[in-house]
Amino acid sequence: MEKSGLSHIDDNNAPAMVNVGEKKVTRRSATARSIVVVSDEILALIEDGDIQSKKGPVFHTAIIAGTMAAKKTGELIPLCHPIGMDGCDIEIKVDHKEIVIRCTCSVTAKTGIEMEALTGASIAALTIYDMCKAMSHDIVIRETRLIAKTGGKKDFHHE
Incomplete structure (x- = not known):
């Protein structure tokens, strides 16, 4: 890190x-x-663990969009290193009025994978918004945050 x-x-x-040329290659995950x-109106549409919309299954589409975005993180964030991910797993669960998206990415590399996990979760959330907005605009993307990371200089665990 620099002086700032x-x-x-x-x-x-x-x-x-x-x-990152001098850094060691390690197994990393985030x-x-x-x-x-979302509104009760949208929650009422959940059937068999997903919301069926005119555009297709909302959660399944959000998982695909989040995975695609995580793979393109180096193209989306200007100073982020492009890396080849070993894996990306996105899970979507409903907890009361909240749709909770968890994106876990892993890589064996010289640099971390936090931005890929954050990008995957963010784009999955935006996809849910896009696919549900025709039913109701009463949708809030409340929070996107890093929950955990391993590998590199130090590990981090929020929960």
Whole structure:
């Protein structure tokens, strides 16, 4: 890290990709969570663990969209390293009025995979919003956060 404490700023305060050339390859994983709060009108449409919409099954489509986005994180976030993920698992559960999305990504690499997990969870949440907005705009993407990460300098666990 540079003097500012920010990892993507060089000595001249200009944006810079972190050089990971000297880092060790380690097994890394990260889990992120997004929470989508929806109306009773939308919740009433849940049948067999998913919401059927005119655009298709909402949760299944969100899982595919989140996985696709996680794989493209290096293209979406300017200073993020493009990495080949070993795995991406997205789980969607309903808890009262909340749709809880958990995205876990893993890789064996020189850099972490947190951004891929956060991107996967975020895009899955946005996909749920997009597919349900015709039924109700009473939808809030309340939270996206890192829940856990392993590998690299230090592990992190929120829950």
